[in-house]
Amino acid sequence: FSVCTCLFFGTDLSDVEPNVFLRPFLEVVRSEDTTGPITGLALTSVNKFLSYGLIDANHEGAAESIENMADAVTHARFVGTDPASDEVVLMKILQVLRTLLLTPVGAHLTNESVCEIMQSCFRICFEMRLSELLRKSAEHTLVDMVQLLFSRLPQFKEEAKSFVGANMKKLKMRAGGMSESSKWKKQKRSPRPPRHMVRSASGLTDTSQPPTLSNNLSGGVPFMEEQPPGLPLSDSVASSISSPAADSGLDASSKATSREDLTDLEQSSSTATTPSSEPGRLETQVWLSSPFTLAYVERTQSASVESIPEVLEDRDSLAEQSDTASVHDMDYVNPRGVRFTQSTHKDGAALIPYGLPCLRELFRFLISLTNPHDRHNSDVMLHMGLQLLTVALEAAHIAPYQSLLCLVKDELCRHLFQLLSVDRINLYASSIRVCFLLFESMRGHLKFQLEMYLKKLMDIITSENAKMPYEMKEMALEAIVQLWRIPSFVTELYINYDCDYYCSNLFEDLTKLLSKNAFPVSGQLYTTHLLSLEALLTVIDSIEAHCQAKVLNSADQSDAVTPEVEGTGSRGTDTVIGKVRVIIAFCLKTSYRLVCLSLADKKAPKKPQRFSCCLPDSQELIEIKNKKKLLITGTEQFNQKPKKGIQFLQEKGLLSSPMDNNEVAQWLRENPRLDKKMIGEFVSDRKNMELLDSFVNTFTFQGLRIDEALRLYLEAFRLPGEAPVIQRLLETFTNNWHKVNGSPFMTDDAGFALAYAIIMLNTDQHNHNVRKQNIPMTVEQFKKNLKGVNGSKDFDQDMLEDIYNAIKNEEIVMPEEQTGLVKENYIWSVLLHRGASPEGIFLHVPAGSYDHDLFTMTWGPTIAALSYVFDKSLDDTIIQKAIAGFRKCAMIAAHYGFSDVFDNLIISLCKFTTLSSESIENLPTVFGSNSKAQVAAKTVFSLSHRHGDILREGWKNIMDSMLQLFRAELLPKVMVEVEDFVEPSGKISLQREETPSNRGESAVLSFVNWLTLSGAEQSGLRGPSTESQEAKQAAILCIKQCDPEKLITESKFLQLESLQELMKALISVTPDEETYDEEDAAFCLEMLLRIVLENRDRVSCVWQTVREYLYHLCVHETESCFLVERAVVGLLRLAIRLLRREDISSQVLLSLRLLLMMKPHVLSRVSREVAYGLHELLKTNAANIHCSDDWFTLFSLLECIGAGVKPPASLQVTTGPDNDTGAQSDSELPSYHTSEVNVDRGYTSDSEVYTEHGKSRMPRSITDVDVANSGWLVVGKDDLDVSKPVVTNPKPPTPPLVNQYSLTVGQDMGLHDTKSLIKCVESLSFIVRDAAHVTPENFELCVKTIRVFVEASLNGGYRTHEKKKSHKYDAKSSRLRKKPREKDGLSRRVKASNQRASRPHSDDEEDEGVPASYHTVSLQLLDLMHTLHTRAASIYSSWAEEQRHLEAAGRKIEANSQALWSSCWCPLLQGIAWLCCDARRQVRMQALTYLQRALLVHDLQTLDAVEWESCFNKVLFPLLTKLLENISPADVGGMEETRMRACTLLSKVFLQHLSPLLSLPTFAALWLTILDFMDKYMHAGSSDLLLEAIPESLKNMLLVMDTAGIFHSADSRTGYSDLWEITWERIDCFLPRLREELFKQAAMPGAAGQICPRAYYAASNHLPHTTPPIPVPMKMNPSEVPATITQSPLILQPLASPLQVGVPPMSLPIILNPALIEATSPVPLLPGPRATDSGDTPEVK
DSSP, X not given: OHHHHXXXXXXXXXXXXXXXXXXXXXXXXXXXXXXXXXHHHHHHHHHHHHHTTOSOTTSTTHHHXXXXXXXXHHTOOOBOOOHHHHHHHHHHHHHHHHHHHHSGGGGGOOHHXXXXXXXXHHHHHHOTTSOHHHHHHHHHHHXXXXXXXXXXXXXXXXXXXXXXXXXHHHOOOOTTTTTTOSSOOOOOOSSSOOOOOEEOTTOOEEOOOOOOOOOTTSSXXXXXXXXXXXXXXXXXXXXXXXXXXXXXXXXXXXXXXXXXXXXXXXXXXXXXXXXXXXXXXXXXXXXHHHHHHHHHHHHHHTSOGXXXXXXXXXXXXXXXXXXXXXXXXXXXEOTTSOEEOOOBOTTOOBOOOOOHHHHHHHHHHHHHHTOTTOTTOOHHHHHHHHHHHHHHHHHOOOTTOHHHHHHIIIIIHHHHHHHTTOSXXXXXXXXXXXXXXXXXXXXXXXXXXXXXXXXXXHHHHHOOOTTSOHHHHHHHHHXXXXXXXXXXXXXXXXXXXXXXXXXXXXXXXXXXXXXXHXXXXXXXXXXXXXXXXXXXXXXXXXXXXXXXHHHHTTTTOOOSSSOOOTTOOOOOOHHHHHHHHHHHXXXXXXXXXXXXXXXXXXXXXXXXXXXXXXXXXXXXXXXXXXXXXXHHHHHHHHHXXXXXXXXXXXXXXXXXXXXXXXXXXXHHHHOTTSOHHHHHHHHHSXXXXXXXXXXXXXXXXXXXXXXXXXXXXXXXXXXXSOHHHHHHHHHHHHXXXXXXXXXXXXXXXXXXXXXXXXXXHHHHHHOHHHHHHSOOOOHHHHHHHTTTTBTTBOOOHHHHHHHHHHHXXXXXXXXXXXXXXXXXXXXXXXXXXXXXXXXXXXXXXXXXXXXXXXXXXXXHHHXXXXXXXXXXXXXXXXXXXXXXXXXXXXXXXXXXXXXXXXXXXXXXXXXXXXXTTXXXXXXXXXXXXXXXXXXXXXXXXXHHXXXXXXXXXXXXXXXXXXXXXXXXXXXXXXXXXXXOSSSTTXXXXXXXXXXXXXTTSOHHHHHHHHHHHTXXXXXXXXXXXXXXXXHHHHHHHHHHHHOTHHHHHGGGGSOHHHHHHHHHHHHHTSOOSTTOOHHHHHHHHHXXXXXXXHTGGGGGGTHHHHHHHHHHHHHTXXXXXXXXXXXXXXXXXXXXXXXXXXXXXXXXXXXXXXXXXXXXXXXHHTHHHHHHHHHHHHHHHGGGOOOHHHHHHHHHHHHHHHHOXXXXXXXXXXXXXXXXXXXXXXXXXXXXXXXXXXXXXXXXXXXXXXXXXXXXXXXXXXXXXXXXXXXXXXXXXXXXXXXXXXXXOSSOXXXXXXXXXXXXXXXXXXXXXXXXXXXXXXXXXXXXXXXXXXXXTTHHHXXXXXXXXXXXXXXXXXXHHHHHTTOOOOTHHHHSEEOOOOTTSOOSSOOOSSOOOOOOOSXXXXXXXXXXXXXXXXXXXXXXXXXXXXXXHHHHHHHHHHHHHHXXXXXXXXXXXXXXXXXXXXXXXXXHHHHTTOSSHHHHHHHHHHHHHHHTOGGGGGOOHHHHHHHIIIIIHHHHHHHTSOSOTTOHHHHHHHHHHHHHHHHHHHHHXXXXXXXXXXXXXXXXXXXXXXXXXXXXXXXXXXXXXXXXXXXXXXXXXXXXXXXXXXXXSSSBOHHHHHHXXXXXXXXXXXXXHHOOXXXXXXXXXXXXXXXXXXXXXXSOTTSOOOOOOOOOOGGGSOTTOOSOOOOOSOOOOSSOOOOOOOOOSOOOOGGGOOOOOSSOOOOOOOSSOGGGOOOOO
16 A cells, blocks of 8 residues: 555655565565465566666665565465466576576665575475476576676675674575475575475475576577677577667666776666765666676686786775765775675664575585585585586686685585595586686696695596496696697796605606607597697697797897897798787786786795795706606605605715704605605604604794694604603603693693593594494593592693594594595595695796797607608698697797707608608609698698707708709709710710710610600500509699709808708718618708808808818729719819909818819819819919919819819828728828827818928928928929928938920820810810919919910820820710619619700710810910010019019019029920921921920020020920921921921020020030031931031021131130030041131141140139039040040039930940930939029939
């Protein structure tokens, strides 16, 4: 009626007190006389009041009315009709309870009401007689309620312990709500008066049946509209999301959009007392949405808002401002800053809104439901408990609430672990889910629980039990994978367990387990194998993401633990970067959350004692792990024999020596691995009394009752059985306890007696053997036993009773004595004790902190597992996953510079490419049809391209694969084509054509064979099938995508160490003897050379390696082959490219001496390549060659290959079986080994040679230093410097000396190749024609080389043609491959491609044109000599000028005629003169013309008499001597003309330089020699040409001499000098009438005979006295020599030589020129120095 009145008068409902309009409905609900439908209507109305928001939450009566409503609905009564209708009412009750709790006004409910509501829902849920639909509805209602209650957790404060305790007594919810009786008992529900009982139709007593879940079909609860993403909700909740908000009359559009809005909304609307900002608008939806949105905010920010103090202050102030005026003294402000004003109940008691107490009670109740050992808990209950716990943990962060946390640590974890052993899959799965939530958020508080959980999972995974379902193993693995995915979880495992002395190596053990588990035993891949791999890859994924993040953020974020390695490939795509950024954000959030957690705990993060700081470095962790290993060993030894264990630890320095009792006691207490029995024996030993005291002192007994202290004490060791030992242990214990607790008993003995009594009581109550015989002691008996023991008084009786009950209810467990549940309880209590101690500190670390260490431990198992799965799987996605794993491992290895990891990975992948295992014939087909092998190959190459920097051993495998590809002809063409000097195209292919090994086979037949079999196998089988052709194409395409060439081109970016390993791999790839194939070696050599050229910027670092390899290939080879040819070409290619580099050019040039060290016949086979290469080298680099040593090398090479000169003997390496010293460095070559270099160590670096150059200027040629050692003489060097260091040799062998009076250079020449000679002459010409290239360093060498070539080209290369018949050389054998002889007679592979034109070095094909080409060469050489001869003076003077300006050190350059003559003019004239002796008429004539021009040139006028004498002796006389031979039998006339011209030239030169010659003391001898030649030439010719010409020349000379008065002497009686007499005496021998014709006066007969001796004496007297007479054996006609001659004849200081100079003996009366002697003397004639003619010093170089 009052309601009607109010509404009738139009009063606003918000003004009416809610109790007023609710009372009628609630009375209907409470009335036991109403039927179900009526009660149902009332309930619907109440639900509408709530869901439409008609109850003003701000009304001061709201709290009371809500309390009444809760009471009425939880105690509803109605008359039952039938079960179906009754269940509808129960459903409505659930709906009202749900709405009540979930709407804003529900915040006014008290703790008791909330518990009542929950209890009601549980009753419906667990009543099996109700329909399943109703039970499920109740279940969903509970889910929603639990979700709401726990999501409000952050708004509640932890209360004082005493207050919590008081509350809890009222709020006990019992799991057995139904279980105490099968009937529903009437229970006293609350302090309210008892309700009446109502009969339902079913005849059951319906007591207060409080249901709480609204039917989902009715209008949904609006708060679900704003459900944020990321919160898992049950189905019923999800279905209510979509219900239209319009039904409930809410403004659905007022959704919070941003976090700021949310906080504002929370502040304004989540308070029960804040007035609505817009009076007409309902705040319901916003209020309800806020906890959920808040829950989401917290999960993303990972911190509860209360952990941020500033926010709290703001909240509080806001709340205060928005407060209503009626503020009572006892206001309750929850942590959200919401103030609840008390409204008074009828009886005046304050109604405090619910808070943490009811949540704690609910949580405790849910945990009790999960206890599998409680017989009341059915499977349904267990499952329900787990389901609701999942919701609670998902909704709230429980860790900050100590009262909830202690429940988690103990009961919850314990029940969950027990559930892991049940065989019901649904319970097992649910418990794993709850465990995940626990350890995801609270592992910091559950260190040892987590360890136990993981051990249990490991046991399940490794279980051999046949009954264990496969699904359980799968779930256990899934659980591990899930945990592994938690950021920084594995890092925390590693640092908290593996790096803790007394925990298992969880991370290491799990990694091993997972790896082992990824290997299928049967070979079949199951989910478990893939899950194990997944877990391993999770670690790799996270490490890789961190590495990528570090690479990307290296500027912003510095890595806290490991320094980054440079050169990591950061070529990430945008997607990768995006992914990485997300991960970074997530990691940052996680670490922020951890920080917030620690703030929430209101404590600074604790640091475990073993660490020096909260983030120890890797080194510290390694030390801890090493110490841990030693501790485990020590522990094992202690458990066998305590003393031995202690001694071991003392030896290792882990325990101090001598023994420190406190330290050992501490170790005994904290090491859980120790055998408790051994601890008991050790501490109770009589010898260790002091240790026992220390041991007891480690316990904290203060404030503990004696039985509690004893319980603690006895759990630390196993009490021994002997009475004296027990007495010792208990006495020490009671003394300590008595002292720290202020001596509560009369005497210490009283404590001892009581302790003993407690142990006896424990045995009496719990020992089965005792209980069988006796009835257990009662409390009275216990008290009686202890009467008068406390110093003849009694103990406190209450205390004794408490002790009795404590022992009776809970046994003091002796370690290692019990089994089953008792043992489990004991182990659990030990675990909790450890968790409470400092050992239980769990360190949270930022993600990625110890990736370096983790990767070190995981890479091995992971790569092994990846390899296995890759190998066994056929599923494409799994293969891709494995490859992704490989790539990530490679990226991490590169990031941290782990080359061993990367090598291992590459080696594994190389195996999968099948390249090295397949035979060559099958390789293209097999590889082309195997997609897995192709994937592996692409991965190998892409990883090598990207991270080649850290590749070391792996290069060998990659190069082996490359070699296989080469053999199978799968490489791109560009890789098998190499540079060549001789080939016109400049390229040749390394894959050469086959040639039949049977040389007898006719060429036609082989051609026919080739035509018929070119495309097919030579065995005559059918051609390859279409499939194999397609496979080969696929293989070629795959290799093209691999881009193997990039390995070479990008080698310039490799770190030096990697580059050196790559080169080593290429050098070592040379196959073993059996399978040796020079083509393979040539391919590797080419790659090596290309890599060197790519790395020319740092070639000095690798040069020695390359040089030694080339040395090995060239010098030790005894016969020429393709490989040698490629090595030689390679060396020259390197030289051409590298000479431009100043830092290396000298070493490169020095290395060219390798060519001179080759066996001469091997070198001659490759002469053409060398000739062409040298030509290229000089053309491009002549300007870069400065040192005379280098020029010596180059000119020696030109001589050897162009003219067939034997290489210097000193450079030849003798290779006996015992003398193979391997490669020498350049400096070790004997002839330029100066004595300072220490030879003991077996090698000499190149650099030492260069320092030698610096110490004393190296002589211009190697032979200057040690002529004796060399046997290799250079002609034309007159300036042997006495100051030069000469290697002292105890017995120098007599050197063969060069005859300067011969026109030949005295070289031992072998065969030469025409084309090589032509090319070498071209090279020489290039140097000579460009004045810039002629330098003081190379001038004399240049001259000498020209003379050598002159000799080689003489008579059209007569040597080569004479010997050619016996020396056929077919280069085909070098350029074509012989068929390997195989057992089946088949070729190993057919080379039909890349045919090469053979290029024989023999001159067969140009035999006709030989004279023509040689003719050109000779004329070219003539021209060169003439050019040099004419330019010499100006060149020398410019050098001298230059030197004066520079004041350069070293040899002084003189531009005087003496120097010019000895070093330049004389050798050149000798060279031209030698060509005058050529058999070819044209060459002879041309040479004579040049010689004449040269001798009469103006520059030569500066020469003095001595030089001119030298000219006669060294040039003209040898020329005339040679021309006397029958050089060209076919051309008699030509020869006559030549001789005539030579004689004419002689007389011209003689007459032109008569004046200086006259000054010579030896003039007479010179003149007589000329006369000798006139005599010989008179008789040499067959025609009259010479007979006429000679007398004319002679007349000319005689007349000029006579005119000059040479023959006149005032002293003689005749007026003529002695010379006159001698002259005519000589002329008369061949022209007796000439005197009469020229001079009319008569000659005195016999004058000659008298004058001769005087002439001899006179001539002898002119010689310097320093020269002793030297006997010269001569062939003379005795009849023509007067008997009086006993002295030595007049000799113009000749140098007799053992060399055969090829001059026939002449029978002349006076022989003055030893050039005319065929010397037969075994002793060389060494004259002393001549003061007058230093220029004529014998040249001994």
